[in-house]
Each structure stands twice: as structure tokens, then as C-alpha cells.
Amino acid sequence: MKKRETARTLDLSTEARIKQAARAVFYRKGFAATRTRDIAEEAGINLALLNYYFRSKGKLFEIIMLETLSDFLANIRGVINDESTSLECKIEQIAAGYIDLIRREPEIPFFLLSEIRSNAGVFFERIPIGKIVKSSVFIRQYREAAANGKIAEPNPLHFIMNFIGMILFPFIASPVLKEIGSLDAEAFDRLMEERKKRIPLWINSLMKPT
Amino acid sequence: MKKRETARTLDLSTEARIKQAARAVFYRKGFAATRTRDIAEEAGINLALLNYYFRSKGKLFEIIMLETLSDFLANIRGVINDESTSLECKIEQIAAGYIDLIRREPEIPFFLLSEIRSNAGVFFERIPIGKIVKSSVFIRQYREAAANGKIAEPNPLHFIMNFIGMILFPFIASPVLKEIGSLDAEAFDRLMEERKKRIPLWINSLMKPT
């Protein structure tokens, strides 16, 4: 039952191919709609190998989900607690960092939201996203700026909805937006690249007191 | 096989209960993750009745989807082609109209995006959303305003991403936002109510040329 600890195993060829295929299919179809046979086919492996290497569909999914979340959170954790950067700077870093990350894997935002939605309880027990955000330097700086009259909107939640929404919504709604704009994947990607620079500008003008 | 055309049938009690239950479950879990037995249980009916009234899970889903889309589009079609209202007025109407609609059924945006994503081809053949938007009075007015220097951003797609994103994203990401803000359903709803007024203001300041 145990995997052998040899060169053949260490190069992870089969195991890695299964994970890669699982990631692609889970991202595209979500947990409920993907069949283990989909993953096996995408990976070009015998169906039984999935269970040989990962025990079950659920275990494999959990691994993919944790890795995905880890990448996703790693990106933000460093930025939002940096005492040495200003609010404006953080906004630029977050917009650019997230858009770059997601451009490489455009299905991640929808995937994460979809699975969080069907399993919110378990999720927030493991990843205390509320604590992380509320106790961040970023939020402290936001409140200070609002108190000093530099920002009109006192509720950081409205700000988060607008800011993160501007970043994520285009990816979440990409099929509709591509249809509306008659965009192919490349043209869409160019638009997202543009937004890296423009979102901070828009956010800036939107937050300023009139 | 045919349903009887009598008082008992016309009050639609059983058929309507199945549809209502199907709507609730499909909205919550999506097509792939809902089992016909879920719907039967939610409706308090025998499983066979679902097929008696609607032939199949797929047919029932299609009905729910068409009704949902119809409500969703009805809301916007009238507004965006009204020659008698200004761009600013349309923005206010769309924000208020959509937020009110979605507050009553907060799962609709995610549901629609989720199912469009897994079936984009079929979807856009039936509902030419691209045509509807591109040929709308709204887009014409937007282009005019951009040409006259009243609006800084010339690409209406960026505008749509920002505007519709501000409206829909909070609902799409509501589990995360509730967690971050420690909000119960009622507090979340109050925030959405606030946004009806504020989104037009934000959009206004964001679009203005500097």
C-alpha cells in the first residue's frame, strides 16, 4: 500500500499528473460535477490509480483546495500587514498581485467562491479570514485615513466590496463579459492587464471626499 | 399522461410546490449537486411526482432557468433602451432595480453565473446578451458621453465590469463578506440597501475625467 521512496516516486510523474488533472477539472467543474473518471481521463491514467495515490475523490479535492487557498492567501498576507507601505501602495500591490496571480489561473476565484458557498462552516473554521482581515495593518490604515478625512467612506466593508469586486468580478463573470465584448481569451487578458493600473486610480477617485 | 384542466390543477398546488422547491434547491446547490430526491423532500412530495409533472430533472431545471433569466432580463431591458432618460438616471435605476430584485433572491447571481459557466454555448445562442447590450441606448449614450469628454474611460466594458461588479459582487461573495464583517443576514441586507444610493455616486466620481 505504501508508495516506494525511490527515484521513480520522487519525480512524482504519475502522482503529479493526477494532481494536475484534478486541479484542472475541479477548477472547471467544481467538486460535485466532476467525476473521478473525468480526472482519470484528463490525466491519462487508469481510474484505480486515483484511489491508489489519494485514497478518495474527497481527499484529492481537499489537497487541491488547500494548495489553492494557500497560494491565494500567501499573496495577500504579506502585503496587507506591511507596516512600511502606505494604503495607496498596498492598493497598487494587491491589484497587481492578484490580477497577475489570477491571470495565470482565471478559474480560481469562481472555484473558491463556489466551494466556500457549499461548505462555509468548515471553511471559516480552518481559515479565519475574518480575523486575518480585521486585524490587518491595512484595515488599521484604512480606519485612520477615514478618521482623518482622507477617505469619504467610513465602512471598510464597502471599500472591500468595491476594490476586491473590481479585481475579481471580471474573472467571475468572464463568460458573459467575453460575450458582451466579443472578446477572445487574449483580448480579455489584455483588458485584465489594463486593470492592474486603472483599478488603483478608480479606487482613489472613488474614495476621495468630495 | 395529460394533466387535468380542473380547479385542482389550476390552483397548481402540487406542481407549484415542486417548482418552488426546485427553485430553492437549484439556486442553493446548482444543477449538478442537487438530487431529484432533494427537491422531492423540500417539496414534501413523492419522488415520482417530479417526473410525472416535469418529465425529468433536466426539463424542470430548464423551466426554472428560463423563468429566472426572464425576471433578470426583464428588469434591465426596459431601462437600458429608454430614450427619455439620461445616462445618470439609468445608472440610478439599474443599481436600485437590480439590488432590490436580488435582495429578494440573493442566490440568483451566483446561480446564473455558475450555470452559464458550465453551458455558455447553449446559453448565448438562446439569449443574445451581447446583441442586447451592444445595441442598447445605454451603450450609445455612454459612447456619446465619452466622446464629449464627460467620461474618462472610453471602453464601456471597463465601465460595465465596475458598475455591474459593484452591484453583483457583494452577493456573489456574500459568505466571505459576512465572515469578514461579522454580519448576519439582516446586517448584510442593510449594507446592500445602502449601496443602492452609493453605487451611483461612486460610479459618478470614478468616471469623471480628472
Add this chain to the structure above:
DNA sequence: AATAGATTTAATCATTTGTTTAAATCTATT
């Protein structure tokens, strides 16, 4: 009340799908 047709139920069917098993094949070590 009797009848015909609509509605409902319990049981079953057939397929899909996650998982397991037992045998075959491959690989490193002796």
C-alpha cells in the same frame, strides 16, 4: 353511487459513479 380520468404512492429498474480487488507488470536490489 358509479364511472372515468387525474393524481399519488410504493416498489423497482437501469445507469452512473466512487471505490475495491486481484492479478499483471515494472523496477531496484541482491
Add this chain to the structure above:
DNA sequence: AATAGATTTAAACAAATGATTAAATCTATT
């Protein structure tokens, strides 16, 4: 080359799930 253990395969199992069937029950009409 022989062996032991890791990897892979084909086949099958068991549970879940969409759908159907045949009988029972209800309802309107006569």
C-alpha cells in the same frame, strides 16, 4: 537472473441517483 516490493491494469462491487411502472387513491361528472 531471482526476488520483493512498488506500480498499473482490468474487472467488478456497492451505493447513489434519475427514471419508470403498476397499482391505489382521489375528484369531478354523470
